[in-house]
Amino acid sequence: MIDLSIGRDLETWLDQVRRLGRDYLRPLGIEADRRHEPVPPDHPFFALAWRMGLGQPLGVEERSASGPRNGARRGVVVAEEMSYWDRGMSVAMPGLGLGGPPLLTMGTPEQKERFLAPFRDREQPHWAAFGMTEPGAGSDVAAIQTTARRDGDGWVLNGAKTFISNSMRADWIVVWATVDRAAGRAGHRAFIVERGTPGLEDMRYEHKMGLIAYESSSFTLRDCRVPVANLLGGERYYAERAGFKGAMKSFNATRPAIAAMAVGIARAAYDAARDFARAHYALDRPTPRYQRVREKLARMARKIEGGRLLCWRAAYLADVEQPNEIEASMAKAFAAGMAQEATGLAVEILGDAGVTADAYVEKLYRDVKAMDIVEGTGQIQRLVIARRLVGLPG
Numbered sequence: 001m002i003d004l005s006i007g008r009d010l011e012t013w014l015d016q017v018r019r020l021g022r023d024y025l026r027p028l029g030i031e032a033d034r035r036h037e038p039v040p041p042d043h044p045f046f047a048l049a050w051r052m053g054l055g056q057p058l059g060v061e062e063r064s065a066s067g068p069r070n071g072a073r074r075g076v077v078v079a080e081e082m083s084y085w086d087r088g089m090s091v092a093m094p095g096l097g098l099g100g101p102p103l104l105t106m107g108t109p110e111q112k113e114r115f116l117a118p119f120r121d122r123e124q125p126h127w128a129a130f131g132m133t134e135p136g137a138g139s140d141v142a143a144i145q146t147t148a149r150r151d152g153d154g155w156v157l158n159g160a161k162t163f164i165s166n167s168m169r170a171d172w173i174v175v176w177a178t179v180d181r182a183a184g185r186a187g188h189r190a191f192i193v194e195r196g197t198p199g200l201e202d203m204r205y206e207h208k209m210g211l212i213a214y215e216s217s218s219f220t221l222r223d224c225r226v227p228v229a230n231l232l233g234g235e236r237y238y239a240e241r242a243g244f245k246g247a248m249k250s251f252n253a254t255r256p257a258i259a260a261m262a263v264g265i266a267r268a269a270y271d272a273a274r275d276f277a278r279a280h281y282a283l284d285r286p287t288p289r290y291q292r293v294r295e296k297l298a299r300m301a302r303k304i305e306g307g308r309l310l311c312w313r314a315a316y317l318a319d320v321e322q323p324n325e326i327e328a329s330m331a332k333a334f335a336a337g338m339a340q341e342a343t344g345l346a347v348e349i350l351g352d353a354g355v356t357a358d359a360y361v362e363k364l365y366r367d368v369k370a371m372d373i374v375e376g377t378g379q380i381q382r383l384v385i386a387r388r389l390v391g392l393p394g
């Protein structure tokens with residue numbers, strides 16, 4: 001059974017998110033898109049939102065010893081809402097981002113204390129980042145080439161990372177490297193690389209077709225030396241070979257929220273198309289043209305609902321600590337594809353008005369494409385589902 005009630009606290013919170021969405025997220029997202037520049041970290045909105053307790057909506061939480069666990073469900077609800085207003089802005093928000101799951105899953109108590117402490121300060125916004133992808137290793141994470149070599153009381157990292165969200169503004173980045181390229185995933189280690197560490201170099205923006213509000217950056221690690229204490233989880237974690245799998249598993253908690261962001265974009269496209277159709281078309285006339293517009297709107301609404309339910313189911317399973325790999329992958333694969341279809345249909349419904357540069361649906365059409373790439377492409381999600389369904393290990 002899935003519990004679909006979100007509770008009064010979350011309802012009230014969503015009202016606040018809606019207000020912030022209308023007043024800040026969408027206008028700032030549009031402005032960033034027009035200027036083709038991410039919203040800078042010192043923008044006053046980030047400090048305001050952070051003080052209010054609003055950050056990146058990924059459903060990542062520190063586990064409390066008691067009380068109901070509903071972080072993943074909160075994550076999908078807030079992620080959809082924020083992304084409805086602007087998906088780029090929702091990722092630009094301060095917070096642990098994808099750096100959170102590995103720290104919370106693998107980190108030693110000392111590491112959690114040390115690296116989470118800045119994020120408890122609500123006066124100054126803080127960001128963290130997750131650096132796995134490399135120029136030649138995206139879907140195939142086992143192929144990462146960044147090396148880690150033990151040297152005295154530290155580790156020396158060499159390699160390059162690409163498309164790492166918020167890494168330029170991050171206090172620290174979880175950087176994945178290998179101690180033995182031939183060992184595949186067994187050779188992987190995760191390190192916390194703090195901002196300003198010598199050898200963390202060449203930080204530069206990648207220019208994206210959409211989602212401009214947040215920065216995606218590439219960087220080089222050149223003889224970048226980090227202390228032994230920054231090896232995430234400590235050596236024991238990897239001796240038990242649980243590290244990499246543990247980190248990947250933790251993404252099953254965040255993947256439903258990423259999928260819900262696609263649902264949010266689809267909902268924004270639907271609303272824009274519906275409002276346009278109401279204002280410009282005589283929808284009550286039984287002409288074939290208007291019937292097709294009605295059908296398109298109904299198709300969008302139906303699929304949005306389906307996508308949302310998949311996200312909810314995957315999040316619910318994460319909250320009750322049940323395996324959800326298939327469900328999380330289904331939610332991600334379906335929602336990203338559905339949202340692409342929805343933005344395409346919205347552009348069609350608006351006709352020529354939909355492709356003009358200042359049409360909101362045109363921005364959504366560009367924003368949505370990356371949703372099928374981030375955190376596992378649609379093809380990879382379908383492979384994961386198929387492997388699980390036929391009983392092969394993931």
Ligand SMILES: Cc1cc2nc3c(=O)[nH]c(=O)nc-3n(C[C@H](O)[C@H](O)[C@H](O)COP(=O)(O)OP(=O)(O)OC[C@H]3O[C@@H](n4cnc5c(N)ncnc54)[C@H](O)[C@@H]3O)c2cc1C
Nearest residue numbers: 130131132133137138139163164165370373375377379380
């Ligand atoms: C906006 C954005 C933000 C990102 N943020 C981060 C981040 O914060 N941290 C981070 O580490 N990475 C991040 N990434 C990188 C992202 O994780 C990778 O882009 C993604 O994993 C795909 O890797 P790739 O781009 O190298 O494509 P490839 O893996 O080269 O894939 C290219 C194409 O081949 C397909 N393909 C690949 N392997 C197979 C296969 N076995 N079978 C069938 N088809 C296959 C893929 O589906 C895809 O269509 C981000 C990417 C984007 C676009």
